[in-house]
Amino acid sequence: MATNDIDAALAEAVASGALVGAVAAVWSEHGTYEGVVGHASAGRDMQSDSMFHLTSMIKAVVAVALMQLVERGIVALDDCAGDLVPYIRDVQVLTGFDDDDRPLFRAPARPITIRHLLTHTAGFAYDFNDETTRHYLASVPVPARGSDADSEHPLVFDPGDHWMYGVSVDWIGRIVEVASGQRLDEVLREQIFDPLGMNDTTFTLSREQVERLATLHTRTPDGLVPTPLDLPPTNPEMLRELYSTAGDYLRFVRMLLGKGSIDHVRVLASETVEFMLADHLESTTPSGERRFSPDVAADLSAFLDEDSGWGLSFQIHRQGRPGRRSPGSVSWLGGYNTYYWIDPERALTGVFATQTEPLVGDVEMSVALERFERAVYNTFC
Numbered sequence: 351m352a353t354n355d356i357d358a359a360l361a362e363a364v365a366s367g368a369l370v371g372a373v374a375a376v377w378s379e380h381g382t383y384e385g386v387v388g389h390a391s392a393g394r395d396m397q398s399d400s401m402f403h404l405t406s407m408i409k410a411v412v413a414v415a416l417m418q419l420v421e422r423g424i425v426a427l428d429d430c431a432g433d434l435v436p437y438i439r440d441v442q443v444l445t446g447f448d449d450d451d452r453p454l455f456r457a458p459a460r461p462i463t464i465r466h467l468l469t470h471t472a473g474f475a476y477d478f479n480d481e482t483t484r485h486y487l488a489s490v491p492v493p494a495r496g497s498d499a500d501s502e503h504p505l506v507f508d509p510g511d512h513w514m515y516g517v518s519v520d521w522i523g524r525i526v527e528v529a530s531g532q533r534l535d536e537v538l539r540e541q542i543f544d545p546l547g548m549n550d551t552t553f554t555l556s557r558e559q560v561e562r563l564a565t566l567h568t569r570t571p572d573g574l575v576p577t578p579l580d581l582p583p584t585n586p587e588m589l590r591e592l593y594s595t596a597g598d599y600l601r602f603v604r605m606l607l608g609k610g611s612i613d614h615v616r617v618l619a620s621e622t623v624e625f626m627l628a629d630h631l632e633s634t635t636p637s638g639e640r641r642f643s644p645d646v647a648a649d650l651s652a653f654l655d656e657d658s659g660w661g662l663s664f665q666i667h668r669q670g671r672p673g674r675r676s677p678g679s680v681s682w683l684g685g686y687n688t689y690y691w692i693d694p695e696r697a698l699t700g701v702f703a704t705q706t707e708p709l710v711g712d713v714e715m716s717v718a719l720e721r722f723e724r725a726v727y728n729t730f731c
Contacts, residue, residue, distance in 0.1 A: 353383050355725040360387040363718035369687075370567050370574055371396035372704040373596040374722060377604050378730040379697040384597065391565035392576065399550065401563040401593050402703045403579075405684035408592040409519040411602065413468055413663040415526045415537050417622050425529050427465040431472075434528045435521055437502060438462050443473065444486055444504035453486055459508040464525060466509045467518040468662045469630050471642055473505030474516030479653070482506050483516075496586025498524075510642050513631065513649035519663055520590050534589040545615050546601045551594040554584055559593070564705045566686055569712055577707070596703040603690050603699045606680075627680055627694065629659030629666045664692075674723045685709050689719065696731050 356374070363369050364387050371388025373396060390396045419425045425434075432439025441462070442455035458473065466472035477484040483503055493499035501520040523534045530537050535553045543551050555563065560581070567574035582591040601612060606627070610618035618626075631647045650658050650665075659666035661680055670677035681691035687709060689702045702722060706715060 353385070353729055355728050356383055356385055356722065359718070359721040359725040360385050362721065364388040366714065366718070367573055368714040368718035369704045369706055371400075371564065372702060373398060373400055373402075374700065374702045375596045375600040376698065376700040376726050376730065377600060377607070378699075380730050383726070383729070390562070396564065397562065398597060399562060399595050400703075401550065401555065401559050401595060402688055402705060403563075403566075403684070403686055404592045404594055404599070404688055405686055407594075407599065407682065407684040407688055407690065408590065409663045410606075410682060410690075411538060411542060411592065412519055412523045412526065412534070413626065414542060414602075414606075414618060415534075416464070416468065416522050417618060417626060417662065418541055419526065419529050421619060421622055425464060425525065427468070428463050430461040431464050431467055431521065431525060432461055434525050437498070438467075438521055441502075441505055443508060444482055444506055446482070447485065451489065453489065453504070455504065458505055460510065462509045464522070465630075467522050467525075469513070469642075469660055470515050470518050470663075471511075471513050471646055472509050472516075472518045473507045473511075473514070474503050474518050474521075475506050475514045476503075476516050479515055480506055494583075495580075496583045496588060496591070498587050501588060501590070511645065512643065513646045513653070513660065515653060520588060522663075523589060542602070542617060545617055546605055546612060548594065548598040548601055551592065551598045551602075553582070553586075553589050553592055555581060555593055563593070564703075566705045566707065568707050569714070574706060596701045599688075599690060599703075600699070600701045603692050603701065607692050607694065607697065607699045626662040627666075627678075627692075628661060629668065630661060631659045671723075674720070674727055683709070687712075687715055691723075696727075698726075698730055700726055 371390055374385045376383040386396050386398050388396050390400045443458050445454045462472045475483040477487050501517040503517050527534050566577045566579050568577045605612045605617050609620035610623045657668045664680040664682045667679045675691055675693045676695035679693040683689045686705045692699045
């Protein structure tokens, strides 16, 4: 199958200065594609096995590990998360600050469930998307990288009342550890990475993998400039920094597209994957009662500026994107501009990996991604 349009879109992204280099991988029932363009760092070409810091693309992986435990009957989505994690049991809602700028708290109206955490309706936020959380974190000691304290944010609303993107899935990782009796890296290796052949996906980079790691670049008025980043600690208290290749992550999303199976290897039951890919902000209980407040879906659409839902744990595109992904497609991204999407209607999934910042508001990157995705659909659909 001719892939000239995709190659041209990637080449234009580098030529225009939108990115320094990237690896893209696509699987479709009509064919496959892998493209490599530009440089991983100064004097080093990008390669198909270049390593990328996935940041929030870990969330879907951890969600799969949690749903494996649900399948085995070890946990249930409506279990109280605080029964497994003391911090979740004791966390309070931050209501504001007194005249001396000391934080004010109250007890939450209801317990946090595992479902709340997976759907980002628990009440947690990040400092980049919530002023109250940002104010609070500025008032406490800076936590050590990789520590539990780095995710010990207060709630900013009662569980189930709203949708807010935050540290919820960090705590899902801890629940997986407590419920399984193993460290998260061991669980993911045994239950997901090894079965899927994701041999380059890791929390701890080897020396050889460090040499393949793409350098982060920051957009400035003078263009993209290298930004040094320290590697995470080798034995962190909480595992949240995952590294991988585009090819490895493509196998993961192919498994989801295949309803839990790839190359005769089954990771999840097909009905479990269908449940994960459903829009949980529109779901109801068997009695017809809504699980969340009416505001939840509006919160998400306001955050993303499109009519979106949320699955376990990714964005649901309710309307699709003309010329690109279909209605019902799912996707998410990482903070250094790594992306994936899964289009069940078209039987297509793709991964686009680069390492740049900022994530939000980078017009050049947005244009490059749209051109790439349109070229993919023009080629395969």
